[in-house]
Amino acid sequence: MIEKNWLAGEFEANREHLSAVAYRMLGSRAEADDAVQEAWLRLGRSDAGTIDNIGGWLTTVVARICLDMLRSRKTRREEPFDLPIHEHIADASRTVDPEGQVAFADSVGVALLVILERLAPAERIAFVLHDMFDLPFDDIAPIIHRSSAATRQLASRARRRVQGKTDVPEADATRKKQVINAFLAASRLGDIKALLSILDPQVVFTPDAAAMQYNPSVRELRGADAVAETFKGRAQAAQPAVIDGKFGFVVAVNGQLRVVLFLTFNGEKIAGIDAVADAEFLGSLKYELF
Structure with missing residues (x-):
């Protein structure tokens, strides 16, 4: 009592x-x-x-x-x-x-x-908790299953949208699908030149802890060269999808969802790739292949 x-x-x-x-x-x-x-x-x-x-x-x-x-x-x-x-x-x-x-x-x-x-749900959470309630990114990251760096990026993008500072018009849904399919094709073929043409020069690849445990070679990467080199010859099992309203890829093994990659766009360039493999988080997702 x-x-x-x-x-x-x-x-x-x-x-x-x-x-x-x-x-x-x-x-x-x-x-x-x-x-x-x-x-x-x-x-x-x-x-x-x-x-x-x-x-x-x-x-x-x-x-x-x-x-x-x-x-x-x-x-x-x-x-x-x-x-x-x-x-x-x-x-x-x-x-x-x-x-x-x-x-x-x-x-x-x-x-x-x-x-x-x-705003997308994760953007809204990151922005509200950090900008309105001064919560550190390290504390917000586990809530939305992102790294601290990716959470900071989400909050920054949300802040720009709130302030009306969208410097580059974001691609529409049709164009995003085209970019995603082009990225997958270039990745599978190992076409570095094509990958670099799709990636923003400052692109950031951010895996969560589960993704790094699932594949020990996976780590945070910054810059188009590093990300393109990592994805060269890969993505064989990845499928393009809309995941909880956000564009990305899903990787399933024997019908079981193993990894989700959420994409962030800067205009028609891929500016962020967040790899999430947390089992509890994946179990709550809804997605549709395209």
Whole structure:
């Protein structure tokens, strides 16, 4: 009973912060409340004695819950309840918490909420946790199953989009598919020249810990030359796919998903390749080959 009361007190001390984190990620007061409530339930099922920092643990859990909710929303193509979806004008009839809405508008703003909704789930998590709540990239990376370097890149790209600084127009879906198929063909044929023509000069290849364990020769790479050399003659089993709304490749062995490679584009060039082999993460993915 004493431990339960202590956990309840710690949770209440962090509730306002957790609600703010969830609201900025989801843009919906109702969904944010659901995320915070789910975090409380998970705290109750956990071994509190093994948690060194309750606040940090709860923030991480809320972020992961929000990431799952964002991915689910993208899959169903749903709009968050509280976001204005018509000409950026809020519907006053849907304002259930005027005081909270005003405070949130002061700190974030309706326009920013609309922009955040356009970010990919991992971009949104990285940007919100780092830029709005000053969480280190090393702490954010495990939440979205990326390296710290890749997480920093995601946040940077999200920041540019939020600030309207998209220097190079991103390729459309059709063109991305063409680039991906060209990359796979060049990789399988070992055509270095073709690979270099597809890769951004500053491209970064980032494997997660599971990918490096799966293949000890895999490591983080920077620059088109290094990445092209690594992919030369490879990708034989890779298949192009849209994974949770993001373009990339999937590698399956005997029907079992083993590795996913998410691609980041700079214009029509591949600027980032994130290899993820974490089994728990792969089990939650939905993808469609093209």
